[in-house]
Amino acid sequence: MGYRATPNDGATPNDGATPDYRALSHWMSSVDDDLTPRPALDGDTDVDVCVVGAGYTGLWTAYYLARARPTLRIAVVEAEIAGYGASGRNGGWCSALFPQSVSALARRHGRAAAVALYRAMQATVDEVGAVTAAEGIDCDFAKGGTITMARTPVQLERARLDIQEAREYGFTEDDLRLLDAEEAARRCGAAGVLGATYTPHCAAIHPAKLVRGLARAVERRGVTIYERTRVQEIRPRTTVRQGDPTGTHPNGTVVTDRGTVRAATVVRATEGYTPTLPSMRRVVAPVYSLMLSTAPLPASFWAEVGLARRETFTDHRHLIIYGQRTADDRLAFGGRGAPYHFRSAVRPEFDRDAAVHAALRETLAELFPSLPDDLEITHHWGGPLGVPRDWHPSVGLDQRTGVGWAGGYVGDGVGTANLAGRTLADLIAGADSELVRLPWVGHRSPRWEPEPLRWLGVNAGLRVMTAADAEEARTGRPSRRAALFSRLLGG
Structure with a gap:
């Protein structure tokens, strides 16, 4: 039996019926939008770029790519509606926060690269403000820090x-x-x-107004958004051995429950929902x-x-x-x-x-x-x-397979997704920009441990941090267990 949310419940049905999208969050309940899903994919199609996921990452990627290369055929495929995931539910911080400290980044990538990434994040807050103003997206943007x-x-x-x-x-x-x-x-x-x-490098926003307005801005630039279209598999493009009569396969394939999308480039922008895809269960922990x-x-x-x-x-x-x-x-x-x-x-x-x-x-x-x-x-x-296992977000494009990705934001994704979208657009367009040289580009996090180790480790970490706060309040001294746990995560 399905479950229908009350207005303040935050739940969605689990029986295949159309969810009450306004019940997802306060933010989604208060947008000036009826949240009616856009048409689903209707059969097979071919495009130049297929973006999987209509949250901030996917929509910013489509926006900047369409702005730079307006002749590209770009499709965004979304299991529910734009903003269904974290983009319509988050805390509304468009910040310069990055999950890895600048010193941790410097140890891994060098001082100059670490500082460059932090400066890029700071500039991103103003970039979001500028684009929302230019596109007429009233998302209650207030840069109060x-x-x-x-x-x-x-x-x-x-x-x-x-x-x-x-x-x-x-x-x-x-x-x-x-x-x-x-x-x-x-x-x-x-x-x-x-x-x-x-x-000062943070703006309070209404996140659902941002993502819903961004979806409309993307459509104005010629991008097609298919909603209520669930991706079942992403297949990278492949090159078969010489002499094979089938030749090469220049396009990747996005297999959905409504048809197949073939594209030279596929972007995975699925963040916390990534483990629902085949072979992706250990890429991030939701x-x-x-x-x-x-x-x-x-x-x-x-x-x-x-x-x-x-x-x-x-x-x-x-x-x-x-x-x-x-x-x-x-x-x-x-x-x-x-x-x-x-x-x-x-x-x-x-x-x-x-x-x-x-x-x-x-x-x-x-x-x-x-x-x-x-x-x-x-x-x-x-x-x-x-x-991600090392708490390190990443963005990249595998030129061999034609698959791009971004995510692992650890909750700091409102601003970071914009930086990711601009970076992916440059990578896909082949632009040699400062963005594509930032140290998170091409980073590959290790996979999480298999179960039950993953379940034990993540939940143990939550308990450690809860206990650490109580310990510090009681003793007045920094928690050694919290420091140890942070080191295990590369912090």
């Missing part, structure tokens, strides 16, 4: 170390600066703030991040809490939390903690977890004690994000 609060002495020391690392790599106060307790509280009046770091949103809060609350420029906010704990003040004065707040599911399973029923959502509400109340006791939570939701 990010405040990362320190609420314990251990967290304050981590904040100081972040500043130290930034200075070592040439980043100035214009990129990241340390706030004292008074200035931090003026920006974000959470309880017990001892200080914070602040970066880890769930969950969110909630409040009803609009009164002016008296915001006068006390601040976030006057719609700064996005978090703190220096290990188990990530994230929030923003929305354009209509809600708090949208989320965090990690939901379990990884055996064999990289991705299912609609995993989008909600009562215990995690209760913990998020408790954390929100702890951060902001002035929230009313009868606070109305209007929406609960969640979804999978893609985590």
Whole structure:
């Protein structure tokens, strides 16, 4: 029997019926769009480029490629509708965050390459703002920066170390600066703030407005989006041995439940849903991040809490939390903690977890004690994000097989997907740009361990980070187990 979501449930049917897409998240419920699926693929077709996935990565790739090469025939194939995945459910941070620290990147790729990637990420925030303005995409873009609060002495020391690392790599106060307790509280009046770091390189956005508007912008440039078309397999192009009467096969093939798409270049832009494809189960681990949103809060609350420029906010704990003040004065707040599911399973029923959502509400109340006791939570939701084994996102194009890819953003994908889309467009067009020389281009992460080791390892990591925060609050000293776990991940 299928399941139909209530308006604040965040669930989707599992019986093959058309989902209630507005129930996916607060964001999807509040777009000015009826969310009716575009026509599905109707039989076989040939194009120049086929993009699998109509989230940020796939749509940005199609956008920049169509802008640079308007004569290309480009198709985007999507299992549900544009924005169904993380692009319509995320925390709404268009940030310069990259899952690997600049020092970790420098150890792997060299100092200059690491700094270049971080600078490219910073520029990406402004690029998204410029394109959305040019295309008339009203996604509530507000570049208020990010405040990362320190609420314990251990967290304050981590904040100081972040500043130290930034200075070592040439980043100035214009990129990241340390706030004292008074200035931090003026920006974000959470309880017990001892200080914070602040970066201007982040914009709060309405993520579903961005992805839905981007889909329309792509279509205006001649790209076809096929929705409700589930990809079953991506077959790279192959060259058979000399003398074989069948000759060469110059195109890759995207096999769907509605027909086959043949293309010289295929781009896999499936992020947390990658394990649903054959032979891709161990490429990324789909880890769930969950969110909630409040009803609009009164002016008296915001006068006390601040976030006057719609700064996005978090703190220096290990188990990530994230929030923003929305354009209509809600708090949208989320965090990690939901379990990884055996064999990289991705299912609609995993989008909600009562215990995690209760913990998020408790954390929100702890951060902001002035929230009313009868606070109305209007929406609960969640979804999978893609985590590579070494926590290192990547983008690339295999010229031999004609298959491109991008992903493994570990939850920092809003801005990173734009950089990936521009990079893929250059790689496909053969452009020799600064983007194609960035160190994440062509990176290959190791595969995750087979089950049950993958299940044991990922869930053990979640428990380690949860315990580390409790340990630090209790002892006042940095958690050694968290440091060890970070090293295991290459951080």
